[in-house]
Amino acid sequence: MSTLDDKINDHFAGFVVRKDLVKAVKGNAIVPTYVLEYLLGQYCATDDEASIATGIETVKEILRKHYVHRSEAGLIQSTIKERGRYKVIDQISVSLNEKTDSYEATFDNLGIKKVAVDSGTVKAHPKLLVTGVWCIADVQYEFSEDARTSPWILETIKPIQIARVDYESYKAGRAKFSTDEWIDLLMQSIGFNPDTFGRRSKLLQLMRLIPFVERNYNIIELGPKGTGKSHIYSEFSPHGQLISGGEVSIPKLFVNNSNGRIGLVGYWDVVAFDEFAGREKTANKALVDIMKNYMANKTFSRGINPMGAEASFSFVGNTDHNVPYMLKNSDLFEALPPQFHDSAFIDRLHAYLPGWEIDVIRGEMFTRGYGFIVDYLAEILRHLRQEDYSNRPDRYFKFSEQISTRDRDAISKTMSGLLKILFPAGGETEAETEELLKLALESRKRVKDQLFRIDATYPEVDFYYTGSDGKKRHVRTVEEEEFPQFYYRKGTPGAEVSQSADMDGVEMLTDALKPSQSRPHDNPASTTPKPAEGHHVFAENRKGISYDTLFGHHLQGASRIIVTDPYIRYFYQIKNMMEFVEMVISRKAPEDQISVHLVTAPDDGNIPKQRELLESISEACVGTGVDFTWAYDTSGTAHARDIVTDNGWKIVLDRGLDIFQAPMRRENGFNLGDRLQEHRMVKAFYVTYLKENSDISLK
Structure with missing residues (x-):
């Protein structure tokens, strides 16, 4: 083990696992990482090789016996019938049968429906009514002569997620690590080898966690294929839901008017839209309008009383062209469907994560080191959603007075999220605060600069901040420095600056x-x-x-x-x-x-x-x-x-x-x-x- 791995095990014993073990136990089980790490956390949360080997075999045995493969659904159904009761690991959803006034569960892999569920279970786990949840469940089989009665009964159910966590111990453990060590620990926790990433690349990876710690945070990431844009939303947390961009509907996302049932935004911390890009795709205008209102005001309405929710939105998709092509011929949002290539929608995005800066995922990028059990970290991040760290940078820096309230809120939310992730107990230095502030400003500036291309009515904004010395410190995006000949268009902010100004003592790259x-x-x-x-x-x-x-x-x-x-x-x-x-x-x-x-x-x-x-x-x-x-x-x-x-x-x-x-x-x-x-x-x-x-x- 590395020195960092030793330190991780010393201060977070029982809450970390060796990340390469997931592959060792997964086999052909199509389950999210947090499900596997939940089991590994029960049996392999140690650095003792003998115990790890024994734990791996135990987890494999549990998966072999209780994980339901679709191809073996008939065999498991027969086992439940013969034994009368059997424990399974499956994705379960629940719906209300209004004709019988009862709740009925559907087991996705097991292939059984109309499984009787008592009201107490539904009240304890309301997410079951919205979408599938991975659970360990005891299923009974009791045949009845009445054809209207299903023989399947859900006796007990336990959503796969860790028990309550001690947040104060987490903060105390954070104090034992330097900032660099903590960043590397978080990188290993999401499965990556930190040695294969630069400092900025690490921070960009960790930006994907901000929707999990910030309420009503809207982030977009567009970039090439194969960079792992959707991985963290599908595998990382039981509090996030990844849906295809083409599967979005108003009832599913917000509220179903026929029964008044709230949609995904009411039950999940993060709703991520996969494959969101595509000029050929279309979207319901009413859906786009409700999304814009929700992203701006945290509320939505469909002709009834306004309703509020706290879910953050993450939009991920692939770009068709490289950055200089987009800057020369259109804008960095060109891949969005026409209904979303709208200035009002784009202006509600708090940050644009530059997916083109993230490498295509390859084998050596995965870690063999120790990291938090993802479910444990997910619970910590969820706890942090109730905190607000947006004012902490005010000790050192002030924003430009030209920055609008919407821009300021976007920057503050990104900044708050980064501070929660890296400095949950405070203690960040002025230099560390400035590093994160530049990233937060840049992430919003990327949105605003493209708005100038899409809608010329947006006012000019000079993105800078001042330190204790009162000196202006301007912020630029990486692509702005790399492609100034395409980034600036005549009449847009920065066009003249790119030719002559020496901003903050840093000259532009000249001929x-x-x-x-x-x-x-x-x-x-x-x-x-x-x-x-x-x-x-x-x-x-x-x-x-x-x-x-x-x-x-x-x-x-x-x-x-x-x-x-x-x-x-x-x-x-x-x-x-x-x-x-x-x-x-x-x-x-x-x-x-x-x-x-x-x-x-x-x-x-x-x-x-x-x-x-x-x-x-x-x-x-x-x-x-x-x-x-x-x-x-x-x-x-x-x-x-x-x-x-x-x-x-x-x-x-x-x-x-x-x-x-x-x-x-x-x-x-x-x-x-x-x-x-x-x-x-x-x-x-x-x-x-x-x-x-x-x-x-x-x-």
């Missing part, structure tokens, strides 16, 4: 940083952008960046380049160095001779391998016109990361050459991110270009 269309020696008469001094900050998860865009123009004309980076040790770091050398080779004229020298620190864990890899770069450069050499900094003082050239440039790098997130690798097949730097997501980093007044003395 001077863009790769030239041809190398100078290919066309001597061509003009190339002039390299300039400046400081540039790059947001995590943006693409389109390469060593050539960052360094190419500044290195042009240099014959001696020194790279100082103490962290060229591991294979991927040395591979970065090789790609830097490849960039120099690709830009130089065939007749030019350039020397590239690396100053780094030894890898105390494996110096021979480090030497072997660095020497392989030298050998690979033979005959190319580039002479690569390297040396250890024996003084131990080379903490700086920079590039110095004999043509007068010094390029300061906070991360050195380690600016890229690990690209997705496949054993069989190819991946562009592994081949082309422009298709990789970057880590958050900055680069500063300084022009020296005199020639730099190169050792």
Whole structure:
């Protein structure tokens, strides 16, 4: 186990489980993760390998005996008849038979209907009347000569969810973890290996939990297929309900006028709409109008007294085009059905989660570590719905006065949700608060910026906040920085800013940083952008960046380049160095001779391998016109990361050459991110270009 796993087991013993065990017990049982983890939590909530092995076999036996496979429904029915009573695990729903004035249950997999249910059971578990609920149930069989009487009787029922949780112990346990450790614990709890995600990517994953902790929260996530958009709503919590976007109706969602029965919003904390996107899809206008009213006012009405509910809405769907295409030709909501591609509906969304920043789910992204039993965490998050943390950022920051009440409410709800998830007992620092505030502002700004494209009557909004120093701190979306040429349209807010303003000391990526269309020696008469001094900050998860865009123009004309980076040790770091050398080779004229020298620190864990890899770069450069050499900094003082050239440039790098997130690798097949730097997501980093007044003395 990792150090984090040990710590998790020390402070949350009995409430955590090893996440890879779900696959070990699932087999061909088509049940949600929270059902399996409920059982694993009963028998495998330990770090003792022997106990885990025994517990897995126990859970497998329970599933083998009591989980109902549709193909074996007849056998289970016969078992119940012969024994008179039998325990089953199945999805159960209940309806009222008005002709007999009695409640009747339907067992989804077992395939039996009109199972007698007493009123007390229905009162104790009202969700059974709305949709199917996974339960452990005792079913009896008593044959009657009366054909109108069903032989099936529901004796006892227990919805699969954990018993009451101690919220104070949860908060006390949180205090034992650093913020980074807590984020990793939550990532493992939802099944992911945190080592395969960057900081921003982790926060985006955890944003999917906000509807579970915030009442009446509306979030949308549109992006490519296969990124796990609906997973958390179908597998994570017994308090969430995932429905297909095409299956939505007014009676099912809000209220049935024929019997006055409230719909899904009255019984579930989260209602998620899967496959919500699709321009060819249609929606009932009356449904859209009721949804808009509910999303804005938390109430709905169908000709009777207004009714209120607390369910949050999550809309997830696939995009048909990439981000630059959408920005150039339409907007980031282009995939929505026409009835929902409506400014009034879109304005009621509190946050737009950029699904295109989330990687396609792959095998190495799943964790083998420990995380909360999802049902335990679901109960904690449900408890947090009654709290309000929206005012906590006011200690450090103030919003722009231009931000409307609706925008402010949206940002505050996102902020409150993030704080509940990460800091349930408080204690967040100013820097941590600012990190979350930027994400909350950006998530609402993405909605508002697209509204300007859809409806020009919306007023201009400058999304910024001020700190204790009174300085304005502007917020931009990642796609705004990555595609300014498409993001801004003439006459829209930011169009002029994108050309000239230096917002918060961070310059826009100018043509001077863009790769030239041809190398100078290919066309001597061509003009190339002039390299300039400046400081540039790059947001995590943006693409389109390469060593050539960052360094190419500044290195042009240099014959001696020194790279100082103490962290060229591991294979991927040395591979970065090789790609830097490849960039120099690709830009130089065939007749030019350039020397590239690396100053780094030894890898105390494996110096021979480090030497072997660095020497392989030298050998690979033979005959190319580039002479690569390297040396250890024996003084131990080379903490700086920079590039110095004999043509007068010094390029300061906070991360050195380690600016890229690990690209997705496949054993069989190819991946562009592994081949082309422009298709990789970057880590958050900055680069500063300084022009020296005199020639730099190169050792």
